Amino acid sequence: MGRTRLAVKNIFFGYVGQAVTAILGFVLKQVFITQLGDTLNGVNGLYTGILSMLNIAELGIGTAMNFALYKPVAENDREKIKSYMKVYAKAYHIIGLVIAIVGLVLVPFLPVFIRNPGDNSWRDLTLYYLIFLFNTCSGYFVSYKYSLVNAEQKNYIQTNILSATKFITTVLQIIILQATKSFYAYLLTDMFVQLAQKFFVNWYLNRRYPYLREKNVKPLDKEESGMIFTKVKALIWMKIGDVARTQTDSLIISSFIAVTVSGLVDNYNQVVNSVANFANIIFNSMISGLGNLVATESKKKQKQIFGVYRFAAAWIYGYVSVAFFILLTPFVGYLWLTPDHIISAAAIDLILLDFLFKGERIVLMNFKTAAGVFEPDKFLPAIQGLVNLVLSIWLVIEIGLPGVYIGTVVSGLMANIVKPFIIAQTCFDEKPTGYFVKNFEYYGITFALAAVLWFLSQRILGTVSWGRWILMALIVTVLFNGVFFLVFRRTEEFRYLENTMGNKLKRKIRNRR
Numbered sequence: 232m233g234r235t236r237l238a239v240k241n242i243f244f245g246y247v248g249q250a251v252t253a254i255l256g257f258v259l260k261q262v263f264i265t266q267l268g269d270t271l272n273g274v275n276g277l278y279t280g281i282l283s284m285l286n287i288a289e290l291g292i293g294t295a296m297n298f299a300l301y302k303p304v305a306e307n308d309r310e311k312i313k314s315y316m317k318v319y320a321k322a323y324h325i326i327g328l329v330i331a332i333v334g335l336v337l338v339p340f341l342p343v344f345i346r347n348p349g350d351n352s353w354r355d356l357t358l359y360y361l362i363f364l365f366n367t368c369s370g371y372f373v374s375y376k377y378s379l380v381n382a383e384q385k386n387y388i389q390t391n392i393l394s395a396t397k398f399i400t401t402v403l404q405i406i407i408l409q410a411t412k413s414f415y416a417y418l419l420t421d422m423f424v425q426l427a428q429k430f431f432v433n434w435y436l437n438r439r440y441p442y443l444r445e446k447n448v449k450p451l452d453k454e455e456s457g458m459i460f461t462k463v464k465a466l467i468w469m470k471i472g473d474v475a476r477t478q479t480d481s482l483i484i485s486s487f488i489a490v491t492v493s494g495l496v497d498n499y500n501q502v503v504n505s506v507a508n509f510a511n512i513i514f515n516s517m518i519s520g521l522g523n524l525v526a527t528e529s530k531k532k533q534k535q536i537f538g539v540y541r542f543a544a545a546w547i548y549g550y551v552s553v554a555f556f557i558l559l560t561p562f563v564g565y566l567w568l569t570p571d572h573i574i575s576a577a578a579i580d581l582i583l584l585d586f587l588f589k590g591e592r593i594v595l596m597n598f599k600t601a602a603g604v605f606e607p608d609k610f611l612p613a614i615q616g617l618v619n620l621v622l623s624i625w626l627v628i629e630i631g632l633p634g635v636y637i638g639t640v641v642s643g644l645m646a647n648i649v650k651p652f653i654i655a656q657t658c659f660d661e662k663p664t665g666y667f668v669k670n671f672e673y674y675g676i677t678f679a680l681a682a683v684l685w686f687l688s689q690r691i692l693g694t695v696s697w698g699r700w701i702l703m704a705l706i707v708t709v710l711f712n713g714v715f716f717l718v719f720r721r722t723e724e725f726r727y728l729e730n731t732m733g734n735k736l737k738r739k740i741r742n743r744r
């Protein structure tokens with residue numbers, strides 16, 4: 232099965248799983264807030280953020296190992312695969328223990344992170360945290376096996392397992408919350424389902440790859456282990472910086488404003504992330520294919536696909552960002568929850584601006600990952616993280632919630648500027664001038680369309696109802712995509728996408744005859 236067909240299969244299963252879990256997630260959040268309140272909603276989001284920060288212990292080993300597996304998988308070199316997977320397993324077992332230890336060390340500091348906890352006792356808040364910690368740590372003893380599946384470009388296997396688990400967990404949690412109104416029961420339900428999933432994954436992947444259980448595994452030679460060590464060293468700084476830049480917002484909000492406000496932001500993030508995951512499925516499903524592309528194709532071909540990849544991201548993330556800009560607050564404040572759950576327009580605009588730029592960063596990071604280019608900008612994320620922390624903490628004190636996201640946007644833009652230089656010079660042996668010219672076109676049209684659509688929305692969404700909201704959504708969809716099509720339909724990037732999709736459709740028609 233070729234790269235394109237595998238990517239399409241990954242995307243299809245990703246979409247099905249994401250659609251089901253997203254809808255159930257909105258129902259679950261509504262039930263959660265109704266039964267447990269906004270304070271525990273904030274605590275739930277905060278603990279999720281803290282445990283995401285602790286994943287820094289992974290230190291890029293997973294990324295480096297995935298890159299290392301592309302070639303032996305492409306060559307079906309089972310002995311080499313076994314060697315890499317043995318290293319991977321040992322590393323992830325150590326990581327699980329490290330996260331457990333660091334997580335326990337943080338327990339005495341929980342009162343520093345939770346401002347205005349309401350009626351919740353610190354005993355309960357600590358036990359809630361320990362359940363979160365257990366769920367995070369236990370995953371590292373199984374999840375490393377997915378790397379081989381993904382290196383084979385069969386990401387849909389992991390997607391299907393995770394989607395099924397999420398579906399079962401969410402349905403059970405909705406029932407449990409309605410019946411018990413207990414946060415303990417809510418968390419323990421997740422814990423037991425996750426444990427069952429981990430036992431199943433271990434059994435299933437052992438059956439799929441029985442050779443991984445063989446004892447005659449050759450150790451990696453010095454050159455191979457040195458390559459991994461070099462890339463991991465570079466990724467350490469990237470991971471530290473990435474955590475400091477992207478995983479600290481809820482912690483800063485909870486510590487300097489209130490844990491309840493962190494929960495209000497988390498409501499918006501749930502909508503953004505649920506929709507964004509549909510876009511991310513497309514681009515993340517292609518990482519394995521990009522790795523195979525870099526390993527087997529010329530630089531000219533790589534550059535062509537990179538340009539198409541970036542064009543698709545500009546279109547998709549531009550459309551989603553503009554749709555959020557117009558439709559997000561009316562949905563959260565009037566159709567899903569209540570006006571009491573609306574946050575400031577300035578904070579929302581900054582969140583969405585960072586989301587738009589994040590679409591570009593995903594393309595840049597995924598291509599760098601597939602090409603194994605980690606060293607040139609290894610210190611950049613650490614600098615970004617420092618800039619984000621300093622700006623966010625200073626400005627949250629000065630101007631409140633929007634200040635947190637000014638730091639996020641500014642620090643994020645550093646990568647949007649630096650990474651294109653690295654990719655152009657390292658992967659294509661050229662300057663990134665053409666890339667930035669294209670970016671100017673993409674962003675210019677996106678911002679212009681956002682202004683026009685905002686003007687229209689003031690007249691249509693003056694009073695919010697489902698009918699008016701759907702009408703505005705249709706207008707955003709038709710106008711944005713229509714303009715993008717008219718402007719870029721004759722470009723090389725659009726023609727490549729058109730030809731690829733057209734050829735695939737023709738093959739399907741022939742196969743059905």
